[in-house]
Amino acid sequence: MKDSPKLSKQDVEHVAKLARLELTEVEIEQFSKELTSVLDMANSLSEVDIGELAETAHVTGLENVTRGDKVKEQLTIEESLANAPAKDGRYFKVPKVL
Secondary structure, three states, rough: OOOOOOOHHHHHHHHHHOOOOOOHHHHHHHHHHHHHHHHHHHHHHHOOOOOOOOOOOOOOOOOOOOOOOOOOOOOHHHHOOOOOOOEEEEEOOOOOOO
């Protein structure tokens, strides 16, 4: 396994700045080692032989269950508006949202 180059102090400071973190010198050194270890682990995945594996988009094999569309009797406009607290002609009347 090829090790990743150790992250420099500047790399860790840059990541900390992006995350809006204030780190001490001790934390910077600690995170440099830990982040390098994480990158090494991620790089080790490139060594896995996946040549015989079938491509998958979903590993469980489950499929989405949906019902078919069926045309049914619909409510009329008057029936739809019958219990509306406020209406304006053929429309529901609602408070303005700004």
